[in-house]
Amino acid sequence: DQQVKQNSPSLSVQEGRISILNCDYTNSMFDYFLWYKKYPAEGPTFLISISSIKDKNEDGRFTVFLNKSAKHLSLHIVPSQPGDSAVYFCAAISSFAGNMLTFGGGTRLMVKP
Amino acid sequence: DAGITQSPRHKVTETGTPVTLRCHQTENHRYMYWYRQDPGHGLRLIHYSYGVKDTDKGEVSDGYSVSRSKTEDFLLTLESATSSQTSVYFCAIGADSNTGELFFGEGSRLTVL
Numbered sequence: 001d002q003q004v005k006q007n008s009p010s011l012s013v014q015e016g017r018i019s020i021l022n023c024d025y026t027n028s029m030f031d032y033f034l035w036y037k038k039y040p041a042e043g044p045t046f047l048i049s050i051s052s053i054k055d056k057n058e059d060g061r062f063t064v065f066l067n068k069s070a071k072h073l074s075l076h077i078v079p080s081q082p083g084d085s086a087v088y089f090c091a092a093i094s095s096f097a098g099n100m101l102t103f104g105g106g107t108r109l110m111v112k113p
Numbered sequence: 114d115a116g117i118t119q120s121p122r123h124k125v126t127e128t129g130t131p132v133t134l135r136c137h138q139t140e141n142h143r144y145m146y147w148y149r150q151d152p153g154h155g156l157r158l159i160h161y162s163y164g165v166k167d168t169d170k171g172e173v174s175d176g177y178s179v180s181r182s183k184t185e186d187f188l189l190t191l192e193s194a195t196s197s198q199t200s201v202y203f204c205a206i207g208a209d210s211n212t213g214e215l216f217f218g219e220g221s222r223l224t225v226l
Contacts, residue, residue: 009153034213043203043217044156089155093213100171101146101213103155 003027004092006104013111019077021107023090026071030092033066034101035075038087047088048075080111116140119204119218127226132191134221136204138184145187146171146205146215147179156203162187194225 005024013019023033031052036044050057050064050073057064063076077084090104116139126132136145144163148156148171158171160179168179176198178190191198201222205215 004155006155031211032213041219043205043219045217046214049212049214091213093211095211099211099213100158100161101156101215103157105153105155 002105004090004102004104006088006090006107008107009105010108010110013080013109015082015111015113016079019075019080019084019109019111021075021077021088021090021109023073023075023104024071025073025092027092027094027102028068028071029094029096030102031095032093033064033073034091034093035062035064036089036091036103038089038106044089077109080109082111082113085109085111117204117206117216117218119202119221121221122219123222125224125226126194128195129193132194132223132225134189134202134204134223136187136189136218138187138206140206140208140216141184142206142208142216143184144207145181146207147177147187147189148203148205148217149173149200150203150220151200159189159202191223194223196225199223199225 034049035047037047038044066073087106089106091101120135146161147159157173162168162181180188201220204218207215
């Protein structure tokens, strides 16, 4: 039973526009939510995170929004650039579950020039 | 870049043979993890370590064992490889288990024929 789900396996966006990647979760005990970015033939790299006590965190072009009542988070990339084309993984961690990261299935973002 | 290397990067083996993947870090991080990445499943935790000789099972530990005799090395062993273990394996390290921010290696692609 997947506790973290990314329902869109792929997303295509025009360069300069906004990319919105979505993630849903079922475990209300998660303490942190994270986004990782992965290029082909490389390991995932940490992108941005948000604590469960916050509803927004911004870092340059990347903003993560958390809606706890809906158990939903999203990653906004503005403006999107071709170099943002990658697979994005949503992840969550709970101190009540041994601090193990649980990942979603990933969304492949393609930013077209 | 975090000092984390995996070896071998690519391996093809036959069903029933033993396989060992090695993860080496130069960051002196306490926590080390082995994940596997499969299409549609994101990254799933196999085993992790929270110190020398301290290891525990993750979500998909059946058929795998690990050892950590030194802080810098974390070995993943498939005692008798099966085709279902064909995957890309990622090692990760982390200084703090609470926030979920991990540094990943570049991955080891294993094919079991």
